[in-house]
Amino acid sequence: MITLSDYLILSAIVFCIGLAGIFINRTNIITLLMCVELMLAAVNTNFIAFSHFMGDQAGQIFVFFILTVAAAEVAIGLGILTLVYRNKGSISIDVTNSLKG
């Protein structure tokens, strides 16, 4: 049988892949955003698994809102990204390092 543990470990793996992706692709903003989406997908799987095994709807409701927020977030994020491209002509920025001191 599939245990709750299986689902949780699966989402932990995907969550860590998302985190690792952020560090590997630190200058490619679009891939960075996609890594964040991957992390959210892992979190959502967590919530749904808990919700299923506990027979409680709250987790599914939470996922519903996370999906809404993430969609709004992506709209704004890609908007800012377009602005950066208009200003700089490229979207390669290292977000994890302070540029100066």
Added chain:
Amino acid sequence: MTNNFSFEINSLLVALPEIFLLSSIVIVLIIDLFLTSKFRQATYYLTQLSLMVTGILSFNLIGHPETVIFSNSFILDNMASVFKVFITGSSMVAMVYTRHYLLQHSLYRGEYFVLVMLAVLGMMVMVSGYSMLTLYMGLEILSLSLYTLIAIARNRSIAVEAALKYFVLGAIASGLLLYGISMVYGISGSINISDISAFAHDPSINSRDTLILNFGLVFLVIGIAFKLGAVPFHMWVPDVYEGAPTSVTMFLSTVPKIAALAMLVRILVDGLGSMHDYWSDLFLALSLLSISVGSVVALMQTNIKRMLAYSTISHVGFIMLGFVTGVVSGYGAAIFYVLVYVLMSLAAFGVIIILNNKGYEADQISDYKGLSKNSPWFALVMLIVMLSMAGVPPFIGFYSKFSILQEVVSAGFITVAIIAVVFAVISAYYYLKIIKFMYFDESDKDETISAPMDIKLILSINGSLILVVGLFPDRLMNISMSLL
């Protein structure tokens, strides 16, 4: 299915400030569309009016018995009401400076004010949030408004880059926070703070439950530390402070700190207060790192906005130190510190905005050379702010640091207090450096700085409050202590 939902219009009255603010946001948004350029100042006045009424409505709710509505997702207690009054009040002050800045930099747009009001709404939701879901929604409403506000100077490369950086790191922080929330939900079976608290305080809690709660707690603390800008999750702070238009920097460095503190209290104190032994260690490490890195790195800055960013980081360290103590008076001292910090920071950025002349950003520290001769009054206010931030008595910044250290010592962390004092003394150096520039150096340009009357008035009140409240800190201190 059991449906225990009840709905009464009267019960919504405790959410009146939020409801009013949301309605006025929508109205202002629509009115702004139809304003011709002659009447565009109307947006500003409507915004101030809406914020003021929201503040008054919140003020009237102070002393209201603790009420929970919307099926455990909204709480109204004294902390919520008092924080809402401070949030709206300091936003109004920030708006006075903001209008001046926006007009000078031709950034004046109706959307700016609407987004600020939306951010205020998000903060009020956070302050009143009583379930993980509402706290998260409030946080996102706040963050999304802030990302947009930074990027609103869309032709400034540095501003949009700052917005992008803030956005990406903010999204990662949200992801970590959500992972923590999912773990807490999974083990406690609820997303309501009251249920989580009941679960965590249950004496029959077993080692498995504690382990998983801890596991979630680590992610929660990291997420909150990211949002607060504590070291080592601070890398966005200096860039965002420097890159954002100064009016936005002023707003995002002050008011959201109150909301973040409220969220911290709701999750970690109200919800997981019984787990204090576990999260206080994390907080201790984060706060010591923040105080030390913030104090030392600020020494090397030549840009005053970056310098204030690092100074904020060290202030955040002090705030978190208040939570390490694990006693109610320690949390009260942290609340006092935040309110004081907001007061000081508003005045500091106010002076910076006034020195911005016609599209020119006075953000180099060397721009402050000889300020005392050109405009002695602004220099005096800046002097008060800098001395207060450095923690010199009798200014209010002294009492905020003092009360935190007092709590830390009485909780038995004497070494920690000594380290904090040492770094506070180091940080005094760069505050004094600005004072030296203002009073003992010659200016290379000779121009008197003029500012409209409303700004002068607000800045004077703001500056004198730092002194007056510093002389009589008891009242504000009593308010802060009574909130928990």
Added chain:
Amino acid sequence: MEFEQILFYLFSFWFIASSLAMILSRNTAFSALFLILSFFSAASLWLLLEAEFLAIILILVYVGAVMVLFLFVIKMLDIEDSTLRAKFTGYLPIGLGVAVIVIAEMSLVLGVDQFGLDVVPQPIRHASDYSNITELAMELYTIYVYPFELAAVLLLIAIIAAITLIHRPDKRAKKQSIEEQVNTQAKDRVRLVSIAPYKKKDEQ
């Protein structure tokens, strides 16, 4: 092995494999496509967990709208991959190494001891006439009405933000601004400059 288990491992494999492919792919458009595959696998897993509504929403909203937006931006901005990937290989071993260690540690916490079947028993499957959507809707519009309103505010912000940031008034349109014309004064149009008379030296 039961059929459900086979499905679980199949979808999990695709979920993890496509996630890895996404972060390692050198082409941003391919990354986006791999992410779509990840979302499909996640949606299938959610179906196994009886979250039918969310699984469908993930496909409709995420794959249908959000990922298409991503692909649209990738193609619109025409990013050159070579500069983006300059630092890529340097961080790869550290990134993956740390990830493997963290996964191992997290698996210990989330292992069978804490969340095995003897701790959290298998829930009873719902009957075939069970409607996930009705169940969610009943709660969403009653207990969670406050967050629901907040979600509306959030979408309002997204609309305002997208328009504020991106919308540019069409510069090609030449419109007459009567107000500006009427308010124009002579000093805006003509500037009198006094120039001192002088003689060139070589003419002397």
